[in-house]
Structure formats: C-alpha cells, structure tokens
Amino acid sequence: MERDGEDDVADNIAHLTAPSGDFEASAWSSNMFLDHVGEVVLSHNSDGLSWKLLESIHNEGSHCLGIKLDHKVPDKIKFSDLYAVELTGYGSLHRSSAENNCFGKEFHGYEMFRFKAHGFKKSKTQPCLWVPATYTFGHKDLSTCEMWVNQVNASLNREVGRPKNLLVFIHPLSGKGNGYRNWEMVAPIFARAQIKTKVIVTRRAGHAFDVITSITNNELKSYDGVVTVGGDGFFNEILNALLSSRYKAPYPPTPSDFAQSVGINGSSVVHNPNETVSDQNEDDDPLLTIPQHNGSGSSNLHAYHQDADFPLPNEWFRFGIIPAGSTDAIVLCTTGARDPITSALHIVLGKRLSLDIAQVVRWRATAASKVEPCVRYVASFAGYGFYGDVISDSEKRRWMGPKRYDYSGTKVFLKHRSYEAEVAYLEVESENSTSVSDRRLICRTNCMICNTKPVYTSTRGTRPTPYSHPEETRWLKSKGCFLSIGAAIMSNRNERAPDGLVIDAHLSDGFLHLIMIKDCPRASYLWHLTELARKGGNPLDFEFVEHHKTTAFTFTSSGNESVWNLDGELFQAHQLSAQVFRGLVLTVVPLLWTPFMGSSLVFMILYVWGREFPNARINIYGVVSLKGFYLPWATLALDLIFGYPLKPGILGIVAGHLYYFLTVLHPLASGKYIFKTPLWVHKVVAFWGEGTQINSPVQRDPRAGVAFRGRGYRLNGNRSTNTEQQQQQQPRTGSTTPQQPNAAGGVAFRGRSYRLD
Numbered sequence: 001m002e003r004d005g006e007d008d009v010a011d012n013i014a015h016l017t018a019p020s021g022d023f024e025a026s027a028w029s030s031n032m033f034l035d036h037v038g039e040v041v042l043s044h045n046s047d048g049l050s051w052k053l054l055e056s057i058h059n060e061g062s063h064c065l066g067i068k069l070d071h072k073v074p075d076k077i078k079f080s081d082l083y084a085v086e087l088t089g090y091g092s093l094h095r096s097s098a099e100n101n102c103f104g105k106e107f108h109g110y111e112m113f114r115f116k117a118h119g120f121k122k123s124k125t126q127p128c129l130w131v132p133a134t135y136t137f138g139h140k141d142l143s144t145c146e147m148w149v150n151q152v153n154a155s156l157n158r159e160v161g162r163p164k165n166l167l168v169f170i171h172p173l174s175g176k177g178n179g180y181r182n183w184e185m186v187a188p189i190f191a192r193a194q195i196k197t198k199v200i201v202t203r204r205a206g207h208a209f210d211v212i213t214s215i216t217n218n219e220l221k222s223y224d225g226v227v228t229v230g231g232d233g234f235f236n237e238i239l240n241a242l243l244s245s246r247y248k249a250p251y252p253p254t255p256s257d258f259a260q261s262v263g264i265n266g267s268s269v270v271h272n273p274n275e276t277v278s279d280q281n282e283d284d285d286p287l288l289t290i291p292q293h294n295g296s297g298s299s300n301l302h303a304y305h306q307d308a309d310f311p312l313p314n315e316w317f318r319f320g321i322i323p324a325g326s327t328d329a330i331v332l333c334t335t336g337a338r339d340p341i342t343s344a345l346h347i348v349l350g351k352r353l354s355l356d357i358a359q360v361v362r363w364r365a366t367a368a369s370k371v372e373p374c375v376r377y378v379a380s381f382a383g384y385g386f387y388g389d390v391i392s393d394s395e396k397r398r399w400m401g402p403k404r405y406d407y408s409g410t411k412v413f414l415k416h417r418s419y420e421a422e423v424a425y426l427e428v429e430s431e432n433s434t435s436v437s438d439r440r441l442i443c444r445t446n447c448m449i450c451n452t453k454p455v456y457t458s459t460r461g462t463r464p465t466p467y468s469h470p471e472e473t474r475w476l477k478s479k480g481c482f483l484s485i486g487a488a489i490m491s492n493r494n495e496r497a498p499d500g501l502v503i504d505a506h507l508s509d510g511f512l513h514l515i516m517i518k519d520c521p522r523a524s525y526l527w528h529l530t531e532l533a534r535k536g537g538n539p540l541d542f543e544f545v546e547h548h549k550t551t552a553f554t555f556t557s558s559g560n561e562s563v564w565n566l567d568g569e570l571f572q573a574h575q576l577s578a579q580v581f582r583g584l585v586l587t588v589v590p591l592l593w594t595p596f597m598g599s600s601l602v603f604m605i606l607y608v609w610g611r612e613f614p615n616a617r618i619n620i621y622g623v624v625s626l627k628g629f630y631l632p633w634a635t636l637a638l639d640l641i642f643g644y645p646l647k648p649g650i651l652g653i654v655a656g657h658l659y660y661f662l663t664v665l666h667p668l669a670s671g672k673y674i675f676k677t678p679l680w681v682h683k684v685v686a687f688w689g690e691g692t693q694i695n696s697p698v699q700r701d702p703r704a705g706v707a708f709r710g711r712g713y714r715l716n717g718n719r720s721t722n723t724e725q726q727q728q729q730q731p732r733t734g735s736t737t738p739q740q741p742n743a744a745g746g747v748a749f750r751g752r753s754y755r756l757d
C-alpha cells in the first residue's frame with residue numbers, strides 16, 4: 001500500500017470492514033488508527049481485542065528500502081488484562097517512529113477522535129512487576145469510537161470478580177511514611193476502572209480496627225473488599241477487625257494436659273465473637289489496643305458482632321494490599337513484587353487467591369478464675385523469642401524507619417537470650433509420607449499443592465473449616481530452651497530473606513511450618529541467620545533447628561518470657577494454642593517467577609573466555625594463580641565450597657561449550673558455520689548506519705580495539721600477533737588480577753590458525 005498522506009489514511013479508516021484472508025475470524029472489526037503503530041484492522045473477539053497492520057494484510061508487512069519493518073508492539077490484548085476503556089476526545093495520533101525515520105520526514109500526526117484501552121504488560125526484566133499499558137485508537141468518526149468504547153465496556157462488565165466498590169484504609173506513617181503518596185500514585189488506576197473508593201486515612205493505631213468493627217453489616221456488604229495501604233502490621237489490624245468481630249469458629253484443638261491446665265474442654269469450644277469483648281478491653285497488646293473510642297470514655301464496642309454469622313469473606317469479600325510498609329512480606333509472597341502499581345492492577349483486574357489464616361488464641365484465667373480466651377488472626381508469621389524481642393525493641397525506634405529492624409536485630413542477637421517453653425504440635429501422617437520432591441515445590445500461580453491437596457472436611461469455595469484431624473493423629477512435644485519459636489503460614493519472603501524462612505511454604509495448603517531454634521552458640525545462630533539472608537540458603541538445615549509441618553500447636557512458657565510477634569504486632573501470651581484455616585481469605589493474586597539465569601550467563605561467558613584465552617594467568621583473591629582455561633571450573637569449586645547451588649554454573653558451562661563448539665570447533669573441522677549472521681541483520685545494520693560491514697569498502701583502522709578481531713585473523717590463517725592487542729584483550733574482573741601474558745600464551749586462536757594452514 002502506498003503511503004501518501006493524511007487523506008489516504010482518512011479514507012482507509014472511514015469504513016467498517018471485515019478483513020479478508022486468513023486473518024483471525026472475529027465478531028466484528030473496523031479499520032482504525034493505532035497510535036505509534038499505524039493503520040490497523042481492529043477486531044473485537046470473544047476474549048479480547050486484536051489488531052493487524054493494514055500493510056501486513058495487503059502487502060505482507062510494511063517495508064522500507066526493501067527491509068521489512070518490525071513493529072515491536074503487541075497485537076492483541078485479552079479483556080481479562082484490560083481494566084478500562086475511555087473516550088479521550090479529538091486529538092493527534094502518530095505513526096511508528098521506525099516509519100517516520102524510514103520516510104525521511106517527520107509526520108506531525110493525524111487529527112481524529114480517539115479512545116484509550118488501559119491494560120498492563122509484564123516488565124521484561126522482572127515478570128512479577130506489572131506496568132500499565134495504554135493503547136490509543138483513533139477514527140475520524142466519533143460514533144465509531146463511541147461504539148467501540150461501548151462494546152469494550154460491555155465486555156469488561158462481563159468479566160467476573162472485578163470489584164466495584166472498595167473501602168480503602170491508608171496508614172500515612174507506614175514504612176518510610178509513603179502511605180499517602182503510594183495511594184496518590186495508584187488512585188488514577190481505580191478511578192479509570194470506575195471503582196468507587198471510600199478512603200479513610202488513619203490517625204492512630206487501632207483506628208481502622210474501630211471503623212471496621214463498628215460498621216454495620218449492610219454497609220460492609222456494599223463493599224467488595226478492603227484495601228490497605230501500609231505494611232503487614234496494618235493488614236493484620238484490618239484482618240483481625242473483620243474476623244475477630246464477625247467470624248464464628250472453633251478454637252484450636254489442644255492436647256488433654258494443655259486443656260486441663262487452662263481449664264478448657266478440648267476442641268469442642270467455639271469462638272463466639274460476642275464473648276471476646278471483655279477480654280479485648282483488658283488487652284495489653286500495645287499496638288492493637290482497643291482505645292476509648294468516642295472520647296467520652298465509653299467504647300463503641302457494643303456495636304460489634306451484630307451478626308456473628310456474617311457471610312464468610314472468602315466467597316466474595318477480598319483483601320488487597322498496596323505496599324507501603326517496612327517489610328511487606330505478604331505482598332512479596334502474593335504478587336511477587338513490592339510495587340504499588342502492580343498491586344493496584346491486580347486489584348482492579350479482580351485477580352484473587354486464597355490465603356491460609358492462622359487463628360492464635362491466648363488462654364488466661366481472670367481474677368475470678370474464669371478462663372478468658374483472646375483470639376488473634378495471623379496471615380504470614382507468628383514468632384516468639386528472637387522475633388518477638390526484635391519487634392518489641394524496634395517499636396521504640398519507629399522514627400528510624402525500616403532501618404530499625406537492622407539495629408534492633410543486631411542488638412537482640414548480641415544479647416542472645418533463650419526462653420524456656422513447651423511446644424506440642426499435631427503430627428500429620430499424610431505430610432510425613434509426602435515425597436521429598438513434593439516438599440520442595442514452590443508455591444506459584446495455580447499451585448498444584450494449593451489447588452489439589454484434599455482438606456479432609458472442607459472443600460474449596462465453601463466455608464473454610466480447620467483441618468479435621470484423622471483418628472490416628474498424635475500430639476508430639478518439644479520442651480527446652482529456645483532462642484526462637486516461629487510459625488510460618490507462608491514463605492515470608494522479604495528483602496532481608498530473599499527465599500523466606502520456609503522456601504516451600506504454600507499460601508493455601510492448610511499447613512503452617514513450626515520452626516523451633518534451640519539454644520546454641522552465638523556463632524551457630526549467626527550462621528543460621530546468614531543462611532536466612534542468603535538467596536539459595538538453607539536456614540533450616542541445622543542440628544539445633546526443628547522444623548515441623550503441622551496444622552495446630554500449643555505453647556506454654558516457663559521462666560523468663562518473651563513476647564509473640566503476630567504479623568509484626570506484639571502479643572503477650574503465657575499459654576496459647578493455634579490452628580490454620582485453609583484459604584480463609586481472598587487476596588490479590590499471583591506470583592509467577594521466571595528465574596533470570598544471571599549466574600548461568602556469567603559461567604557461559606567465563607567458559608568461552610577460558611577457551612579463547614587458555615593460557616592467560618588469573619589470580620583469585622591474590623591467593624591462587626591459575627590458567628584462564630581453568631577459571632570456570634575454579635569458580636564452580638568456589639560455589640561448592642561456599643554452598644551455592646551448582647546447577648546454574650554447570651548449565652552455563654554446558655551452554656558455553658555448545659556455543660564454543662558451534663561457533664569455533666565445528667566450523668574449523670567441517671567448514672560449516674551455522675551461526676552465520678543472517679543477511680537481513682547486515683541490511684538492518686547498514687540501514688541504521690551502525691557498526692562496520694565486513695564487505696564494506698571502508699578500511700578498518702588496524703590499531704582500533706575491535707572485539708573479536710582474533711577470529712578474523714584466524715580465518716585468514718594469519719598467525720601474526722600484536723602485543724598491544726593482547727594487552728587490550730586482557731580481562732579485568734573484580735576479584736581476579738590479570739597478569740601479563742607470556743610470549744607463547746594468552747593468544748587467541750593461535751592453535752587453530754596452525755590447524756587451518
């Protein structure tokens with residue numbers, strides 16, 4: 001198709017057409033203009049929009065000086081990935097920059113009516129990170145744009161599970177004090193998606209708790225979910241507000257001696273939210289206190305629990321988190337990226353996933369010898385000893401921001417306190433028989449374990465119940481002096497622990513991981529913490545670490561007491577019992593990790609370099625001196641010594657050898673070079689004027705430092721070497737010290753050129 005100006009374009013896009021040829025059959029389509037791409041046939045399919053360049057339909061692609069132009073833009077988007085479509089009025093649209101360059105003149109744009117489709121794309125470097133993507137389409141006829149907007153809107157309305165009305169709580173002082181700023185960053189996404197938001201900025205700890213517990217059920221039902229803009233502790237406050245006031249659930253099972261000691265009748269006891277009011281009033285939890293709400297000294301707690309049988313949140317109500325905290329472990333374990341925009345996109349697109357929630361109950365007798373349970377819900381982690389002491393100390397240093405954890409962590413580590421306690425946990429037979437490979441499965445999108453593992457009495461989608469314990473389950477006990485006791489409900493990945501405490505913990509399998517660290521020398525504990533902070537580390541692989549996968553446990557302390565840390569909130573308890581509810585709440589979805597094989601790439605480069613410069617002398621850390629040929633193997637040995645996984649290194653060496661074989665050894669032996677640069681690359685390079693063409697009449701500067709010069713000499717059979725060149729080609733790496741090559745060594749391709757001759 002000839003491109004000769006605006007009139008031509010206007011004519012092209014004036015018609016609603018059905019595209020010919022083998023272009024995907026579609027419900028309907030029309031010729032439109034896509035900003036920064038060109039004229040396209042836009043089609044409305046059953047699952048989304050797709051478009052194809054007019055040139056590619058009629059002329060098999062747009063060409064410039066005989067070179068096919070590659071328009072590197074997506075050509076479709078699913079409705080499930082679109083969150084809004086809107087008319088944006090009359091304005092200009094542009095051709096692709098490649099075409100502008102090709103035609104040698106700058107097009108000033110076409111004026112027409114426009115509409116925008118808002119979706120997202122995954123970041124190329126970090127697939128968990130979602131980036132907003134907007135496609136602007138134009139047409140000279142307003143009614144055509146309106147029709148498209150209406151149709152796409154109708155399709156978006158058919159997408160199920162998208163929220164329409166959300167209650168948003170902002171903790172303005174969370175983390176580095178970015179709560180409000182993060183909300184301002186994402187608010188336009190919610191506005192564009194036409195989601196109504198009621199925003200409440202908290203003024204104190206417990207403010208959000210009060211709002212949720214005092215809200216009527218009817219009002220709560222009008223929301224599709226609650227979004228918190230803050231950290232894990234803030235999320236925990238809201239989770240507790242909703243569950244502890246409205247969720248009627250059985251208390252955790254306990255061994256008979258524990259039940260006797262606290263004066264309860266085993267697992268038959270049911271938590272009735274109405275009964276916990278008095279206990280919460282005397283709660284000594286410094287963060288989640290129930291303050292005097294209305295200034296008059298009388299609490300509005302009487303407004304709680306109007307309907308303890310409030311429909312369970314997991315059927316329709318969801319929790320969203322826009323990260324703004326200090327650690328944001330829950331966000332990192334669910335969306336996989338600590339990024340407000342990614343979380344907002346997950347929320348508006350209605351992505352969701354079930355989360356296990358642990359119920360933790362503190363038992364204590366009142367002055368009148370009446371047993372009073374105090375219930376808390378935990379989404380990510382409950383920890384005692386070291387974990388509690390760190391949070392307790394760091395709370396006094398909130399002004400330091402996230403750095404407070406490093407300071408308090410070091411301080412608590414140096415104190416090295418251990419605590420006497422007895423822990424009883426349920427042995428789960430089915431888990432003991434799980435194969436080792438099954439245990440190492442990491443929880444991802446559509447996780448096999450979370451989706452399929454049977455949950456004894458409960459089924460997914462119905463009311464979650466705690467694990468129903470088969471007859472043969474036993475209580476196992478562990479008593480002693482512990483540096484820490486932790487119950488991980490999810491892996492708890494965060495910036496300080498890249499793999500989390502338990503790398504293979506699942507978000508919705510109905511289990512928690514009990515990790516008990518017995519008193520041990522400081523150096524051993526430091527080693528455990530170092531492993532925790534290291535990617536690929538094995539923090540649980542120590543003699544003094546006990547790790548059990550279970551569904552319920554009890555805890556009784558004796559002697560000196562620490563404090564519990566529940567999702568970063570303090571909780572004082574001498575005796576407590578806990579259990580997991582499988583998939584109790586819905587939150588935003590999912591993480592999909594694509595490993596970036598950085599270390600394999602480094603090994604591949606090292607291997608190829610080692611083959612090219614086999615005799616170059618390398619000095620590792622100034623201690624070991626070896627030849628370049630052995631460098632990848634020496635690096636692999638170092639990985640082995642330092643406990644890093646060997647697989648990426650071996651993979652890199654294999655890839656490096658394949659590359660070397662196909663680009664050097666095989667061409668030399670057979671004369672065939674299958675990795676030859678295709679002609680079109682030469683054309684493109686010539687077109688953009690980059691680089692030097694091998695068939696160029698321009699003479700190369702013989703003194704210039706040109707990469708891969710060695711190979712040219714080799715193929716010509718030229719044996720001459722240039723000392724200056726060799727020096728330029730010596731590698732410089734951080735930990736290795738290059739040395740002067742000797743006259744015979746460090747010369748690339750010398751051996752091969754002899755062979756050719």
Ligand SMILES: Nc1ncnc2c1ncn2[C@@H]1O[C@H](COP(=O)(O)OP(=O)(O)OP(=O)(O)O)[C@@H](O)[C@H]1O
Binds near residue numbers: 204327
């Ligand atoms: N306006 C407020 N002023 C002071 N504290 C607040 C306010 N709003 C909420 N809080 C309390 O602050 C506590 C900590 O909040 P949050 O978890 O957001 O921050 P963080 O501790 O910095 O982050 P993380 O939990 O990810 O480490 C919560 O318990 C919450 O109840």
